[in-house]
Every structure is written in structure tokens, then in C-alpha cells.
Amino acid sequence: MLTVAAARPIPYTFDPATTALLVIDMQRDFLEPGGFGESLGNDVGQLRRTIAPLTRLLAAARAAGLTVVHTREGHLPDLSDCPPAKLNRGLPSKRIGDPGPKGRILVRGEYGHDIVDELAPLPGEPVVDKPGKGAFHATGLDALLTERTIHSLLVTGVTTEVCVHTTVREANDRGYECLVLADCVGSYFPEFHRVGLDMIAAQGGIFGWVADSTDVLAVLP
Ligand code: TIU
Numbered sequence: 075m076l077t078v079a080a081a082r083p084i085p086y087t088f089d090p091a092t093t094a095l096l097v098i099d100m101q102r103d104f105l106e107p108g109g110f111g112e113s114l115g116n117d118v119g120q121l122r123r124t125i126a127p128l129t130r131l132l133a134a135a136r137a138a139g140l141t142v143v144h145t146r147e148g149h150l151p152d153l154s155d156c157p158p159a160k161l162n163r164g165l166p167s168k169r170i171g172d173p174g175p176k177g178r179i180l181v182r183g184e185y186g187h188d189i190v191d192e193l194a195p196l197p198g199e200p201v202v203d204k205p206g207k208g209a210f211h212a213t214g215l216d217a218l219l220t221e222r223t224i225h226s227l228l229v230t231g232v233t234t235e236v237c238v239h240t241t242v243r244e245a246n247d248r249g250y251e252c253l254v255l256a257d258c259v260g261s262y263f264p265e266f267h268r269v270g271l272d273m274i275a276a277q278g279g280i281f282g283w284v285a286d287s288t289d290v291l292a293v294l295p
Contacts, residue, residue: 076293078253081285082275086253088226090295094141094219095132098209098231098238098259100125100193101146102176103186105232110174110186114165116262121232125192128230128258131287132193138294141222144195145202145209147237148180148187155205155212208240216248226251228290229282230258235270242274242281252282255290 078086103110105121112118135142149156153171161170172179176186182203195201204213219225227250231238238259242252254274261267274281 078283078285078289078293080289081253081283083279083283086251086283086285088228088251088253090138090140092223093226093228094143094222094224095135095228096209096230096241097128097132097142097144097189097193098229098241099145099147099233100128100189100231101148101187102190103174103179105190106176106186108175110168110176110179111262113175114168118262120262120264120267121260124230124232124258124260125190127255127287129192131228131230131255131258131290134291134294135228136196140228141219141224142195143200143202143215143218144189144193145204145213145215145231145237145241146182146187146189147204147207148182148184149205151178151181151183153181206240207237208244209237210241210244210248219250225249227253229254230287232260233266234259234261235263235266236261239270239273239281246281253290254282254284255287256284257286257288 075087075089170180177184202213202215209215229252245252256271271284275284
């Protein structure tokens with residue numbers, strides 16, 4: 075067992091054999107200059123700062139033999155898996171399925187929907203395509219983790235208060251112990267990022283733990 079002593083609100087203990095590194099939605103459309111996220115007026119720099127620490131953590135997790143799971147938010151080309159309540163949201167002409175700067179917005183198979191080159195999955199690493207904000211909703215993630223006897227998750231990706239938060243809440247209710255890596259998650263809104271992390275660790279760790287990736291790197295074999 076390994077212990078991240080600096081985690082808040084209390085030290086986080088995990089067994090690498092039953093722990094997965096979860097990399098949420100590190101997609102070009104959210105992170106790259108000229109992508110969908112930036113076209114909405116967002117500062118992608120707030121998200122891009124996660125790439126370097128996450129690259130280091132990913133390398134260490136792979137070297138330590140942890141399961142690595144990537145997710146992507148997106149929909150089938152006919153949008154049959156996108157509820158109207160989601161489809162009708164957003165600015166007109168910049169909605170899911172509309173042509174975007176890097177292909178149709180949040181549609182599977184489009185260039186912008188895929189993961190940034192720096193964090194490309196290795197052959198054999200599961201990539202979970204999800205239609206929702208949470209990675210457990212309408213996906214095989216729970217079954218995949220159960221099959222591998224995973225019950226601890228090191229959670230990274232974007233955005234802190236949207237897909238990361240939703241996934242951590244879903245995971246918490248399913249019995250997973252989540253450590254969220256503060257420098258490896260990001261939001262377009264710094265205030266939401268800060269408060270989002272505080273919300274996870276508050277009340278004795280109501281949704282999990284929070285630490286920096288360097289705290290994990292220090293204990294990984
Ligand atoms: N992956 C993810 O967080 N999807 C979003 O839509 N995030 C926003 O912050 N909008």
C-alpha cells in the first residue's frame with residue numbers, strides 16, 4: 075500500500091494493483107487553440123497547464139503498472155445518443171453536431187473530438203466514449219473497473235467543475251475512492267476550479283481527496 079501523506083483532508087492510501095489513473099476528456103476541442111472551447115471565448119490556457127504535469131503522471135503510472143483509462147465526451151454522428159435537453163443547450167450555430175473549427179462539435183470520429191497528441195492513449199489502454207458529463211453514465215466504465223478489481227481512482231482531466239466533478243460524484247456513490255490531482259485538472263474558470271476542489275475535500279472528504287501530482291509521483295515505485 076502507498077500513502078499520499080499530503081492529500082487533503084487526510085492522507086490517501088492506495089494499492090497500485092487496484093488503482094486506475096482516469097484521464098477525463100483531454101480532447102482537442104476543449105484544450106487546443108482554435109478549438110470549440112476557445113471559439114466560445116474561453117481561455118484554453120487554464121486547461122493547457124494540466125498537460126505537462128499529466129504527461130509526467132501518465133508516464134509514471136504506466137511505468138508502475140497502473141491501469142490507465144481515458145475518456146472522451148461525444149456523440150454518435152446521427153446524435154441519437156444525445157438527449158434533446160443537451161442538444162438544445164448552448165449558443166445557436168455552436169451546438170453539438172454543428173460544424174466547428176476542428177470538425178463537427180463533440181461528434182465521435184472528428185479530429186477535435188480526439189485526445190490531444192501529448193496524452194495519446196497507448197495501444198491497449200481503454201478509451202471510454204461517454205455521451206454525458208459523468209464517465210459512468212451510459213458507459214461500460216463501471217464494468218471495466220470491476221473486472222480489473224479497481225476500487226481506487228486517481229482522477230485527472232477537464233473540466234474540474236463539469237466532467238471531473240460529475241464523474242467523481244458518480245464514482246463516490248459506486249464505492250470508489252477518488253484522489254483528484256489538483257494540477258492535473260483544470261477549468262476555464264479559475265474560481266470554479268478552486269471551489270470545485272474545495273467541495274471534494276470538504277466535510278471530511280465528502281467526495282474524495284485532493285493532492286498534487288508531485289505528491290503521487292513521490293510515492294509511486
Ligand atoms: N469534459 C467536460 O468538462 N465537458 C464540458 O462540457 N465542460 C465544460 O466546462 N463545458
